[in-house]
Amino acid sequence: MKDLLKDLDKAFENRIRLGIMSALVVNDSLDFNALKDLLGVTDGNLASHLKSLEKSDYVQFKKEFLDRKPNTSYYATERGIAAFKKHIGAIEQLLNQ
Amino acid sequence: MKEKYIEDLKEIKDIMNRSSRFISLSGLSGITAGVIALTGVYLLHKFVFEYQDYLIFDRVAISSDRFDQLWQISLGTLLLAILSVIYLTTKETKKRNQRIWDHHTKRILVNLTIPLFTGGILCLTLLFEGFIGMLPPLSLIFYGLALINVSKYTLNEIRNLGLLEVALGLIAMQYIEHGLIFWSIGFGGLHILYGAIVYRKYKL
Numbered sequence: 183m184k185d186l187l188k189d190l191d192k193a194f195e196n197r198i199r200l201g202i203m204s205a206l207v208v209n210d211s212l213d214f215n216a217l218k219d220l221l222g223v224t225d226g227n228l229a230s231h232l233k234s235l236e237k238s239d240y241v242q243f244k245k246e247f248l249d250r251k252p253n254t255s256y257y258a259t260e261r262g263i264a265a266f267k268k269h270i271g272a273i274e275q276l277l278n279q
Numbered sequence: 280m281k282e283k284y285i286e287d288l289k290e291i292k293d294i295m296n297r298s299s300r301f302i303s304l305s306g307l308s309g310i311t312a313g314v315i316a317l318t319g320v321y322l323l324h325k326f327v328f329e330y331q332d333y334l335i336f337d338r339v340a341i342s343s344d345r346f347d348q349l350w351q352i353s354l355g356t357l358l359l360a361i362l363s364v365i366y367l368t369t370k371e372t373k374k375r376n377q378r379i380w381d382h383h384t385k386r387i388l389v390n391l392t393i394p395l396f397t398g399g400i401l402c403l404t405l406l407f408e409g410f411i412g413m414l415p416p417l418s419l420i421f422y423g424l425a426l427i428n429v430s431k432y433t434l435n436e437i438r439n440l441g442l443l444e445v446a447l448g449l450i451a452m453q454y455i456e457h458g459l460i461f462w463s464i465g466f467g468g469l470h471i472l473y474g475a476i477v478y479r480k481y482k483l
Contacts, residue, residue: 204290
């Protein structure tokens with residue numbers, strides 16, 4: 183039981199951060215507005231959660247220009263994907279107990 | 280504690296589904312498109328191809344009456360099928376509270392359009408040059424390639440449908456004189472089959 187709790191990632195305790203990672207794991211990349219629509223959160227809320235995931239190096243972003251407008255798209259890092267998988271694995275094991 | 284994690288898993292699944300796969304291409308729209316296609320092919324047979332040997336590996340002479348009916352019936356069938364798919368898909372999407380026009384639909388349309396327009400322009404050129412026999416096999420092949428191209432963004436069944444259409448097109452090339460039969464199977468039969476499978480499996 184103790185080992186399992188260790189595998190649960192603090193970064194994913196928050197539902198919105200978990201949602202961001204779920205979406206980025208199955209998509210190559212998503213832009214800010216797509217994430218916002220998907221999760222139904224405010225700009226500021228999403229931005230702060232993205233920032234914290236960036237800090238853990240789970241998410242990175244790239245800036246491009248679409249129709250001369252700046253567009254930021256986010257993608258999950260390998261580290262982030264590994265952490266996410268580990269987290270899900272731990273949840274599943276916890277539920278199986 | 281357990282409830283929170285069960286909720287978490289549900290949420291993860293829901294977000295993954297909503298964000299990655301356009302699951303609203305309803306089975307009903309497949310069946311409708313298939314029936315429209317069958318009607319179109321029947322009209323083509325009746326008004327254009329009956330008692331004619333247009334379906335050969337060569338340029339044929341076609342009267343302007345028959346040529347007009349050929350493109351009018353084809354265009355009519357295509358438009359009717361596309362409109363019915365758009366209508367039924369929009370309805371289904373609204374029911375599921377998803378947005379019809381998001382980055383996801385855009386990506387599907389762009390990836391569908393590239394092979395489809397390539398094949399469409401090629402077929403039109405061949406049509407105007409009188410190589411009518413080439414149209415059934417080539418339209419099936421390019422349609423199949425377009426489906427394979429979008430399959431990674433939507434239901435897995437689309438990929439199998441695409442592979443079947445390509446295979447059918449290649450066989451149709453061998454039996455070029457039976458082009459209309461292959462058109463009925465490819466655009467009619469396979470769509471109805473796809474629709475029935477999706478309807479049973481996903482209840483949509």
